[in-house]
Amino acid sequence: MNGPADRAQLALLLEVAGTPKPGNVDRERDLSALRFEHFLAGAVGSRTGLDMAEAGDPVGAAFERSVAGMATQEGGNTQFGSLLLLVPLVSAAAAELTPERCDDVVSETTVADAEAFYRAFDHVSVAVDDPPADAAALDVRRGSDAIPAVRERGLDLQSVLELGVPGDDVAREWVTGFERSFAAADRLGDRSGPVVDRTAAVYLSLLAERPDTLVVTRHGESVAADVRERASTLAERDAVVTDRPAVTTFADDLVAEGINPGTTADLVAAGLFIALERGTISV
């Protein structure tokens, strides 16, 4: 390992290797069109953008580059949300990886960063909620077509992500000092055993905590609440360790219903990076 970009790339790889991670691609499970190998290629492709973040390039440009590289594989969107967390974390790590420094990185973002963020949506299709009626011009799914509206309103990237918070727990990290990412890192460090096993346990604990916002977007709040509730029951008895078959059954059910708690996987990737960076886990 050399620097933060290496560790961010490793975090992407460890995240997808962590198994069982019900509803997500993992070491033991492919989804129909989205396979393990696509995540491997996404992690490889992301690297140049992560290098830019480590080198101190603007967060927006580094993010757009990482997404463009990630999107060169054939599976579609593999790690957009993970990169939206990792890029500012790598940027902060170049100085000091603390919630305060992360806040600084976020508050220092500019309109140019926001423009690059919108351009990132040109590279890959991302599942997001409809924006509020008064913000249709800023719909991220418009990609670079939305840039004139961004400029007109003078929105920096922090402001853009604040708009996204209600329905997106990746955006929420940007305005909370990456609260759950740091919590995930603490939990990863507190557990023992191979990192890929810790990853599965921490994934379940995060899924138990709040409804996954990607599941809300795709299936509604009721389904997301049910998934959270079921994860909670399993996490309470640390089922990844004590009753793995029960977790596998949960995973089978989610896959059968097409439910993919992708936001929770993104938070795990961020937690893995922080834990690697702080040395509380190592491989």
Place this chain on the structure above:
Amino acid sequence: MNGPADRAQLALLLEVAGTPKPGNVDRERDLSALRFEHFLAGAVGSRTGLDMAEAGDPVGAAFERSVAGMATQEGGNTQFGSLLLLVPLVSAAAAELTPERCDDVVSETTVADAEAFYRAFDHVSVAVDDPPADAAALDVRRGSDAIPAVRERGLDLQSVLELGVPGDDVAREWVTGFERSFAAADRLGDRSGPVVDRTAAVYLSLLAERPDTLVVTRHGESVAADVRERASTLAERDAVVTDRPAVTTFADDLVAEGINPGTTADLVAAGLFIALERGTISV
């Protein structure tokens, strides 16, 4: 994907993901002290050296750097042999990835490349045969201590690897225009389906072809011959596709006996790189 270094890194990741690969770590199997996550970290750490090869740096220096980075993980030697194939292949790919260009890369190596090769052994413990009695001073396990002998005899890296050919099928690639690596690439391109499945089938076909030299080194020729024979029986009926349980049984037996056909896995990594570079497989 950007260039050859990206594709070489992806080849390392796809190799370890390919399953079942009897006797080796793969997506479904860890060995006791050597786990999947170590290979992920090894692939991340290798990257700087692969970048050097892509940039046209000397093969020896690029190889030593890739090994130093690979060795920062805690599992020990994960990809030494794979990198000894990938570095000259990446170097060749910067011009044209043909057996002829690979021969040129090999024949252009210098004494300085040989010195760097010996230094690479300082970073990690590698299983190799005893050298011939008259070449004890050149034993690679001496690492950089052997460099004065290398200089005194004026050996370039090609000459050093020629000395290793009898017991090492990675070294053999260097003197045969990477014959089996290119053959592996052809087979990967000829098959269909997810790359990780093709990888498993091509691994079996290579293992069926010649006794794995790492198995010879560690367990003797008779054991290696038995492994080859058993692989041959499975490969003849394409058991990765037609009878996966039989391949899994073979894998169980090899792991139980501590038999690790690592040289064959190295050849698969090289084949994956060539096939990715030529576009006969994609992810």
